[in-house]
Structure formats: C-alpha cells, structure tokens
Amino acid sequence: MSHTAIATSMPIATPRLPRITLRAFEPWLYLAPALAVLIVWTYVPLLEAFELSFYQWNMLPRSQPRYVGFDNYLNLLNLPDMQQAVINTVLYTVGLLPLSVGVPLVVALLTAQLTGPARNLYRGLIFVPMIVAPIVAAIVWRWLLNEDHGLANQWLRSFGFDTIGFLRDPDVALWTLVWITGWKLIGFSTLLFAAADSAINPSYIEAARMDGATSWQIVRDIRVPLLSPTILLLSLMTVLFGAQWSFVYINALTGGGPLRSTTNVYYLMWEYGFKTMSAGWSTAAGMLVFLVFGLVALVCLALMKKLAVYDD
Amino acid sequence: MTTSPNTRRFAAHLVMIGLSALAIFPVYWMVQTSFRPESEVFSTALWPATPTLENYRRVIEVMPIFGILWNTVLMAAATTAAQVVTGLLAAWALVRWRFPGGRLAHSLIALSWLVPFQVVMIPNYVLATRLGLLDTIAGLVVPNAAAAFAVLVLYNAMRGFPREVVEAARMDGAGSLRTLIEVVIPNLRAPIASVSILCFISAWNEYFWPLLLIRKIENSVVQIGLQFFMSQEGNDWGLLMAAATLASLPILLIYLVLQRQVVESFMKSGIR
C-alpha cells in the first residue's frame, strides 16, 4: 500500500510533545549509529584533510609539515591538463546522460506495454552488467573493442566498414569509456524508471485516453512529467558521480590517454593528488573535488525543486 | 497514432532483444574465455574450439578461491546488514521527528556521499590499524557500517509511508521503536530489499579499501583476488576470466534465483 501512497503522503512529523527533555533526546538515539560511523570515518578525517591541505608534508613522522597557504590549491588548479580535464568532465557527463537517463527512460516506457515473462526477462538481463566486477568489465570491453583481435572491429570489417580505434583514437576513446561506464548503468536506471512508471496512477492515463489523447500525447503530457522526479534524480546522480564512475575505467584502461584525451577532473586529482605521496596535494585535491561537487549538488537540488512535477 | 499496438509491441521486443544482447554479451565472453586454453585466448570464435577446465583447476590450485569467496560473502553481507540497520534507524529519526539539528544531521549524512574516499583513506588506515582491524574482515565492514545512500533512500521510502498508520500505532501506545519494527519495517520490505541488493553489490565490488587493508591472500576478498592474476609481467587472461567467473557466480546465482523478487522490489520500492 505504501508504494502508491507516495502521492498522498507527507512528513510524519508530530507536534512537539510535553515531555520535551526526553523527547528531544530520542531522535538522536536513532541517528547515533549512522552519525557516529560517518563522523569517525568520514568527517574527522575530512577536517584533518582540510587542515593538511595548507601544508606540504608526506605524513611521515620523520619529516616536518611546512605551511604553504593556498599553494597546493593553486598548483592543482594551474596543472597544464586542468583545462582539458574540466572540458572532458563535462563531456563525460553529457555523454553519460543519454545512457543513464535517456535510453533507460525509453526502455521503461517501451517495456511498460509488454507483459508477462518477456518483460521480466528483459529487465532481468539488462540488470546483469551491474553485478560484473568493474575491473572485469574493463578488461572484457578492451578485448571486444581491440582493433586487431577484437570482435567488434572484426564485425565492422566483415560488413565492409573501416575499423575503429576505440581506445586508440584520441577522438573516440572518451566516448568508448562513456559507453563502458553507461553499460553498467542502463539496467539500473531502467529499473528505477520502470518502478516509477508503474507507480503512476492509472486513472490519469485512463482519463486522458477518454479525452481522445494519443499514446504519444499521453507519454509527453502525463507519463514523462510524472517521471520527472526520477529523471532529475538520475541526472543529478550522473552529474555528481559520472566523473567518479568513469574513473575506474580510465584508471584501468587508458590512464587518461591517448594524448590526455580521456582524463577528467577526478582522474587528474587521482594522478597528481592522491597518487603522489604528498598529503598536501592529495588533500587539496580531495577538498576541491568535495567543494566543487558539493556546490554542483546544491545548484542541482535547487533546480530540481523548480523543475520536478509531483503528483499532488 | 498510425501504428497498431501489435507493431509497437514488435518494435519494443526488437529494441529490448538488442539491448539485452548488448548487456549480456560481455558477460558471455568472460565465461567462454574462461574455458579457453591459453593458445586460443585471443581467438574471436564465439566458442572455444577445445574447451577446457584447466583454467579453473589452476585458479583453485594457486589461490584459496573458495575461502576468498566466503570472506567476500561475509564481508558483503555484514556491510549490507550494518548499512540497512543504521540506515533504517537514521531515516526513522529524520522522518518521525522534526527537531533542532535534524536538518543539519540530514545534510551531514547526505554530504558524506560526496567525500572522495581517497581523502579519508590514509587516516582511516591509521585508525583501523590502531583498532587492530588490519587484515581482518571486520576492518572492511566497520568503516562502511553506514552509507548515505541507504539512509537517503530509506528516508524517502519512509516519507511515503501513510501518516495515519503511524498515528494509529502511537494511539495504541506503541513506542517509536516498536512502531518502526512492527509497523513501518514490514511495510517497507520492497525498498529495504532494493537497498540491500545495491549495498551488497557495491560492497562486493569494493576494491581500494581491501587493497590497502588486507595483507594475506587467505584474508582477501574477490576483487583483490582478481588482481592476483594481473601483473606488470603479463596477465594470465584465462585464469583471470576463470576467477572472474567464479567471483561473479555467487552474485549471479543469487540474482537468478531472486530475479523476480529483485525486479519487483525495485518496481515497488519507488526509489526516486
């Protein structure tokens, strides 16, 4: 019952009760385990990191930290590859959106009209990439896409096309990584859309049909708007985590190459920040990532509030 | 509206068959490569000419793969359980009460999702070492015992829970914990199932933290086990694919058995 009830629900906040002292304490008891874990393992180290980001130090007890102000930040921002990495990050995000949002939306709407075992089978199969270990996904794709011994290019050749240097050609490599990243996501997003779609109150669609709306009009005017919270959520996640998701594949397959064409902000931070032995560089890189994506998250959330259509 | 429902259904099938094939082909490739002898590894034939179990035999010989799989199951199950429990409790606090500091707590939890793990990795390593968690499964679980993702999804699911039911329970004199356990949780099976599945998968695929924390191969988990077949001195693809197949097998089996429930739980969970 709860599933379709989303429409009519509201926060269950109860008015403040008289036994305020005890009551005020109660929610914190529930929050304590999660907060304790996050504070101990995330926020205390994060604050330490913030502090360290103004020093040059390799964290070894035998050496002394040296205060350098904003130098670590400036050095990172002035890296020669930074501009390229920022552009690429945008490309990754833009390229991922069709795979993490567009295709799954279409698939969910298409399969909604299918019934029975076929639908479950399809939805089951496209979920499979999600459970493949990222490193294995990377290796198998590298293999399938290789120009000399890869199946994809062999098929291209047998159909009379030129081969494509999927990971070799600087103009193509980034899109190859986008595809591999997206491949892991399509199934997951489709499931979310299918879930949201099945939660749409059928009486709306019925009513529209009575009014003589075509199925395209129903999709355009009713289903897509009602799916907008999911669309926005997945877009937000793609924007915030796209760079991180693709990181695994950059790291395993290209190391940012060929000719720096596949590097992104996150990978650059990894290579120059986290992988170098300097605590200052790596923490500054981490703080930058955290700040930038935190800001992006705030902007996106504000946008979402404006754009989403809720069924109430 | 020029197309008939039948044509449209046919088109839908066609699109879905294509996408499903794209989704599982690489997985198929992994499995069939694991049956190839070394001389055939780079062949593009769809099936090995002389299939062999040699790769599996050697994986089992050089690595305690079953122990490693067991460690991974333990680690992933414990992590999932911890994340779901801490997630349920925290979500309940945020949904049930409106209280000073509640918004701050909510934002703290949400923001923690954005902290890059590399920043906290070394401090966490130092702490884990001090706590004696080095080279233990517990060390893999404890720092991940709470996840922003689980809290947020469960929070949204609970927000969708009808208020009247909770009120009724309160009228009956049920305390907040009893309401959570007896009223809310039984009705949140679907979102809890979906969250568990996603937590399990992400714990299963965890790589960097175990790489740092685990020292002995007997205490290792599968993602590190896979690394075992890759080195600068060349990669043993047949072995790697056999190990990868073995590593995906449990999770694939669970998925196949529970496939309908998994898909349905997603359909019902209304993660959005």
Place this chain on the structure above:
Amino acid sequence: MLRRQFLSLAVSTSLLLAGVAGSASAQMAEAITEPVTISFYNYNLASAGIGREATLELIAKFEEANPNVKVEPIGAPSNEVLSRVQADMVAGLDVDVAQLVFRDLIYAAEELGAQPLEDVAGDELAKHALGFVPAGLALGEVDGKTYGLAYVFSTPVMFINRDLFKQAGLDPDQPPRTWEEVKTAGKAIAEKTGKHGFFPGAYGPTDGTFVYQSIVMSNGGGKVRDGNTLTFADKDQADAVAMLRDLMDSGAHARIDVGAHMDTFQSGNLGMFLYTSAILNRMESAAQGNFELGLAPMPSFGEKPTAPTNSGSAVFMFSQDPVKQRAAWELMKFLTSDEAYTIITSKIGYLPLRPGIVNDERYLKGWLEQNPKYRANLEQLDRLTPNVAFGGPNYRQVENMMKDAMTEAVFGSGDPRQVLKAAQEQAQPLMPAN
C-alpha cells in the same frame, strides 16, 4: 587555533604511533642471538604464478638458513607497494625490508628513510658486491651511497614474431640490429602482412619509463636529467624520440592501444615488441601453438652502443633497530646471492646481478644450455645503464609530464622536438631548486 589543533593532532598521533623515529643509524648488531621477526614488502607475492612461488621458496630457504629470523611477507601490487610502505609507516607499523621499483629510488632514500647500506653494513657491503655486474651497486645509488640493492630486474629486449618475419620475406635469424633496420623490417611487415611492424612498451599507463630511457641513452649517453636540470629535450635525447616519430610516420611503428601492447603481440598481430625481458615466460606460453617466438637485443643507433636500462626493483632496508637491521641485511644478502639468482633467473626470468653464475655448473650453466634464447638478454648485462629516477616532492609529476610529452611527440602531429621542449620548460619548476 582550531587549525593548529588539528594539525598537532595529526602530527602527534603519527609520531606517537611510530614511536620515536630516530634517524641516527647505529651500526647494526654483529649477530642475531634471539628470535626476531622482520617484515618484507614484496610485489612478486601479489600475483599468482612463478614470481610468487619463487619468492616464497627464497623466503623459506632463507628462514631455513637463519633459524632465528622469521620473515613476515606482505604482498602488494608493484604500483601500490610504495603507497603501502608509506601508509604503514604513517600507521606506525615496522617496515624492515621493502622491494620498490627504481623510479622511487630517490624518494625512498630521501623521504622514506631507507638506510644507506655503506653506513649500516660497512665493509660487508663491498665484500658482498664482489661478483656483481659492473653497474651493480650503482643501480641503487643516491648521492654516492647505496640505498637500494638491485634485486629482480631486467632490461628491454626485442621480442620477435618469427612467423610474421617469414611472411614479410625477412630472415627471422637476422633480426634488426639498428633502428634503420627496424624501420625497414617494420615497413615490410606492415605492408606485406597487414599486421603491425614495431612497438615499444613505453607509452602505456603501467609501462614506466625504462624503455624510453633506454632508447634515449642509447643515442650517445645523454640522460633525461642532469642533476636537477631536466635534459630530456636536449639534442640527442630529442633526436631519439624524433626517430620513433619517424618510424611512426613511415608506418613501421604501430599505432595501437598503448595499454594493450602485450595483447597485440600475444595475439600474433605485432612483428617486433621492445619490452622488459621479465615477460619472457608469459610470451613463451602465449606463443605456444600460435607463432614462433624469437628474441633479439635492443636495437642501436648506428654504431653507438646501446644502453639497456633496468626495469624492476631493488630491496631497501628501513629497520631502525640494530638487531632487525642485521636480520634485514642477512635477508638482503641472501636475496642477492648466487643461490637466489639461480632461482630468480631460471624460474622467474629476471637477470642475474651476479653474471658469474651463468657459467657455473652449480648454478645456471645447465639451465642456460636448455634456454639459449635467454642469451640475448644476458649479452646486454655488461652495458647495463642505471635507470634515472627523479628527486624532490614532485618527482612523479615530473616523470609523468616527461612521459606524456614523449608520447605526444611520437603519436601527435606537432613537431616532436618542440613538444619535448615545451614540456621540459613546464616541468623544470617542479624539480628541486638546488
């Protein structure tokens, strides 16, 4: 205020954990009289196969010969082992002996606190080094002192696909000796077989720079840096890269996925592959049933001698305690002994640091007669030229920038010399000032 507290927290905890880090290195103990355990960080242990088995065998043999010493082996992949050592030092764990790659040599000496072996072992070092190849100790030297004892290492050799040579009408028994001949042969293979001619393992994310440095130093001996001045764009050094670019433009140099060169060679699509001899075992088993594998020394620039550069690793001592230092030194000595190199060379395929053993009945003579291919690798030993590591806190960035520039010079469209020059100017400020 707050800031200072956090920092002092971070500093004090790690200080506390590490115990008092004394940098004064007293002479190590004369002998080990009580049982002692030392940690050994090793990357061969982190992957399955002969490397791991041989390493475990070495450790077992060492423990047998030194019953009072127990070795606690810790495996980490070669690109992670330095981070692991550093993390453990930060966490206050005892790091005694570590196998680190040569690129980290200066960092290990200057920042991690590796012990200078001359100070710790005194005369014992010189005595132990008798029988090393001429450049033996120099491989692990920083500012005149030995910090790393060269351990498992190899040099670039040319792997040959003999079948492709034959198909292209070339004689696989006369593999190219010079870059001019590589160009001719590469073009012939590319044109006649449709496969790829030549490729060096110098550009990929995990390749390191030893193949590149080998090629550069073979062109008259100029290095990629001179003291703290970068010189990789100087005339000879840049000419070497321009030569590769010329191979590329001529079609003799393959244009493939730089991260999958081994796959390309193993699948029979590459005629000549210049890479570390440490992969010999892997290439041999991959070639079996597919093509006939050949081996040749690395090509030269005309008559100039080649400068085969070491890939691989050295062992470093980090122990502070005199007894542990003795135990660590005994382990390091054992790992670089005649007996150990017999195992290392015959089982894993690395080069022997002690060339004498190849003609000794007790050690490698018999094995070498059965594996004559390996001679191409041994021939290069007396010209072994130390890999050049970079110093200072930004050493990895500098090395990356150099490698990226070199890759762009070969694969890109710009003038190779200009590309190198621009990168050199950009990287110079990241070098230590003095």
